[in-house]
Amino acid sequence: MEELTNTLKNQIIEELNLEDIRAEDIENDAPLFGDGLGLDSIDALELVVIMENYHGVKIPNSAIGKEVLVSINSMAEYIMQHQSES
């Protein structure tokens, strides 16, 4: 799980060009949007691409997206759950 969360952090930093943020600056349970990492709702698209392209897990609709794209932990848990199902 720790390896996956670190991987996710680095992928988010790279895909969203978060030049001033390091992986260790991101808390696993901190909100990705708003007061946490400070992403905006449109950045969710990049998170969906990370989930699909790097981890083979699809976000089927925006309702699931709102549940999953909350924090690093929630993304990692969804990946682990759905990778084990496939």
Next chain:
Amino acid sequence: MKISKENIKLFIPQREPFIMIDNLIEVSEDRFVTDFKVSFDNIFLERAVLREFALLENIAQSSAAGLGFLNKDLLGLPDGFIGGISNLVLYDLPRVNDCLHTVVTKLTQLGNMYLLKGESYVADKKLVECKLKLVGMARDSNE
């Protein structure tokens, strides 16, 4: 041809003189193709060369036309906005009388938000490519 120049305004929110596409040539769920001839009276010309922001507008309008076509059964006028542009690479600029051929590929969709890749060509020469985040009317196709 899916939508001709005469009807394109039914599918995009832009109006003259800001319309930067002519025809919507191909549409599928994940790919849209348009063309656009650079006319001598285009407002974004500078010394007979089309400026770079007109190329971005062309990609955005190509995206809007494709999405507008796919969502044509929704009520209301087509509407939307650009949420962001990234990975922009500009190779060259078109000149008067060049015919742009623009290909938009849908990378992902979340609700009414789209991540799209746009590429514009003159003949086989690529002029520009970028990723575009677009927010607009849509069904959540996977719901």
